[in-house]
Amino acid sequence: MPSHASSDLGLADPVLEAAAPGLAVDPGLAVAPGLAVAVFCGSRFGNRPAYLEAASEAGAGLARAGIRLIYGGGRVGLMGALADAAIEAGGAVSGIIPDFLSTREVMHDRVTDLTVTDSMHSRKAGMFAQADAYLVLPGGLGTFDETIEIITWKQLRLHDKPILIADIDGWAAPLLATLEAAIEDGFADPSARRLFEVVPDVGAALARVATLTPQAQPSAARL
Numbered sequence: 001m002p003s004h005a006s007s008d009l010g011l012a013d014p015v016l017e018a019a020a021p022g023l024a025v026d027p028g029l030a031v032a033p034g035l036a037v038a039v040f041c042g043s044r045f046g047n048r049p050a051y052l053e054a055a056s057e058a059g060a061g062l063a064r065a066g067i068r069l070i071y072g073g074g075r076v077g078l079m080g081a082l083a084d085a086a087i088e089a090g091g092a093v094s095g096i097i098p099d100f101l102s103t104r105e106v107m108h109d110r111v112t113d114l115t116v117t118d119s120m121h122s123r124k125a126g127m128f129a130q131a132d133a134y135l136v137l138p139g140g141l142g143t144f145d146e147t148i149e150i151i152t153w154k155q156l157r158l159h160d161k162p163i164l165i166a167d168i169d170g171w172a173a174p175l176l177a178t179l180e181a182a183i184e185d186g187f188a189d190p191s192a193r194r195l196f197e198v199v200p201d202v203g204a205a206l207a208r209v210a211t212l213t214p215q216a217q218p219s220a221a222r223l
Contacts, residue, residue: 063091
């Protein structure tokens with residue numbers, strides 16, 4: 001499947017400032033101050049070393065660029081590796097986790113701030129509200145759920161934020177094939193291909209994020 005891009009994602013010239021005070025920002029990925037990205041990924045490590053490498057690269061890369069990481073709040077699997085890498089690189093990390101998963105996914109105790117919600121929906125609504133863009137890394141059913149929902153919310157015009165699917169080592173091919181099948185079978189309009197973007201790796205995702213500026217946050221009340 002070809003890469004998907006939208007021309008109305010609120011792009012702007014990068015601003016040479018950091019999002020987190022005191023953070024050494026990678027000059028190659030200077031971004032607008034205050035930018036935040038929600039990352040969806042697995043609470044397991046998966047079977048390929050490339051998955052762990054991508055999660056660690058994403059966490060460190062966001063931190064070096066001065067971008068706040070919004071994620072599911074756990075310290076296990078790729079989620080934990082993502083947060084650990086961002087923290088070790090000096091980044092700001094916001095975790096959001098429902099109370100009933102606080103033990104199962106083991107809440108991360110070193111994040112900048114941690115929000116415990118009363119439900120999965122509240123968790124996803126919180127991640128939705130705080131982020132300026134969404135990055136999908138390898139994961140399982142929970143990652144699929146978050147990805148399809150954020151794409152659907154964009155289709156319903158509840159937001160117009162970039163959604164980046166990182167096809168790490170071909171991981172996203174089955175997911176993308178499912179979305180394409182929905183179009184081919186007449187259950188989704190061909191314009192659905194413009195709701196998200198496919199990038200080949202974390203480096204491409206970070207480069208895309210560096211083109212963004214913070215957006216006015218829509219209300220989560222309609223979700």
